[in-house]
Amino acid sequence: VTKHCYSCSAHEGQKAITAMYRCLECGYYVCTKCNGIHRALSDHTSVEIDRLPKNLNLLIFCSKHKQQKLDYCCVDHDELCCLECKQVYHSKCVKTEHIDVLAKDCKDSKSFIDYRNQLDFCSNALTNTKVLVKDNIESIGRDSEQIKNTIGSSRDNKTVEAEYELQLKEHLKRMTQECLSTLQKHISDAEEMEANTENLDRLFDFYGKTGSQKVLFRFIQSTKSDLSDTYKQTRALNENFQRLYIHYRVQEDEISAVGGRIEVSKKKYPR
Ligand SMILES: [Zn+2]
Ligand SMILES: [Zn+2]
Ligand SMILES: [Zn+2]
Ligand SMILES: [Zn+2]
Structure with missing residues (x-):
C-alpha cells in the first residue's frame, strides 16, 4: 500500500x-x-x-489518551506514560521522569544489556531444546519399532498368545502416539517462542541502528515484559524437558503365559 x-x-x-x-x-x-x-x-x-521492519509497532501514543505521546516514564511502576497519565495515575509516585532524561545513554544501560542477553538466551536455549526434542522423537520411533519386533518374536516362540499380542501392539501404538504428541507439543511451543524472539530481535536490532536513544528506550520499555514472559517460558521449557523412553518389560513368571508390560519412563536430560 x-x-x-x-x-x-x-x-x-x-x-x-x-x-x-x-x-x-x-x-x-x-x-x-x-x-x-x-x-x-x-x-x-x-x-x-x-x-522499516515488518510488524513495526511504534508505540508512540498513550493508549488512554490517543493524542498524548508516551514522553514520561514512572520509575516506580517501571512503565511509560503520557503527561495526563503522569498527573492522574502517578502523582504519588516518587520518580517520574521525562524520557529524554532516562533515554540518555540507553545503549549502555542495564535495560539494554539485559534485553540483549535475554534475546540471546532464548534463541540459544530454544535451538538446543528443539535439537533434544527432535532426537527424542527419533528415539521413541526406534524404541517402538524394537518393542514391536520383540513382541513379534515372542509370538514366534509361542510365549505370547495371539490375542494378547494384539492388545500389546495396540497399547504400544497408543503409548507411542502419546509420547510423540507430547514431544510435538514441545516443538510447537518452542517454535512459537522462537517466532516471538526473532520478531523482538529484529525490532531491537532496527531500533538500535536508528541512532535515536529515545526511540530505542521506548521500544525496550514497552516490550520488555513481553520478552521477559518469553524468557521465562523458554527457561521452563528448557529446564523441565524430560526425555521419554518406552520400555517393554518381561517378567520371568509371565514369559510362558502372556508376555510383558509396556511402560513409558521420563528422565531429566543430563546437563
Ligand atoms: Zn510532503
Ligand atoms: Zn517527527
Ligand atoms: Zn495517558
Ligand atoms: Zn507510577
Whole structure:
C-alpha cells in the first residue's frame, strides 16, 4: 500500500505525494522534501520506508489518551506514560521522569544489556531444546519399532498368545502416539517462542541502528515484559524437558503365559 505524505496531504488542494520516509518519533509518513524540513526543525529520527521492519509497532501514543505521546516514564511502576497519565495515575509516585532524561545513554544501560542477553538466551536455549526434542522423537520411533519386533518374536516362540499380542501392539501404538504428541507439543511451543524472539530481535536490532536513544528506550520499555514472559517460558521449557523412553518389560513368571508390560519412563536430560 502506497503511503502519502502526511504533511503535503494536510494542505488542501495539493495532490497526493508519495511518502518516502517515516518519522519514528511522530509516526508520520513524509515525502523527501517534507522529511528534510521535518528533520531541520526537530531532532527526530526518520527512516526510509523500504528499511522499516515488518510488524513495526511504534508505540508512540498513550493508549488512554490517543493524542498524548508516551514522553514520561514512572520509575516506580517501571512503565511509560503520557503527561495526563503522569498527573492522574502517578502523582504519588516518587520518580517520574521525562524520557529524554532516562533515554540518555540507553545503549549502555542495564535495560539494554539485559534485553540483549535475554534475546540471546532464548534463541540459544530454544535451538538446543528443539535439537533434544527432535532426537527424542527419533528415539521413541526406534524404541517402538524394537518393542514391536520383540513382541513379534515372542509370538514366534509361542510365549505370547495371539490375542494378547494384539492388545500389546495396540497399547504400544497408543503409548507411542502419546509420547510423540507430547514431544510435538514441545516443538510447537518452542517454535512459537522462537517466532516471538526473532520478531523482538529484529525490532531491537532496527531500533538500535536508528541512532535515536529515545526511540530505542521506548521500544525496550514497552516490550520488555513481553520478552521477559518469553524468557521465562523458554527457561521452563528448557529446564523441565524430560526425555521419554518406552520400555517393554518381561517378567520371568509371565514369559510362558502372556508376555510383558509396556511402560513409558521420563528422565531429566543430563546437563
Ligand atoms: Zn510532503
Ligand atoms: Zn517527527
Ligand atoms: Zn495517558
Ligand atoms: Zn507510577
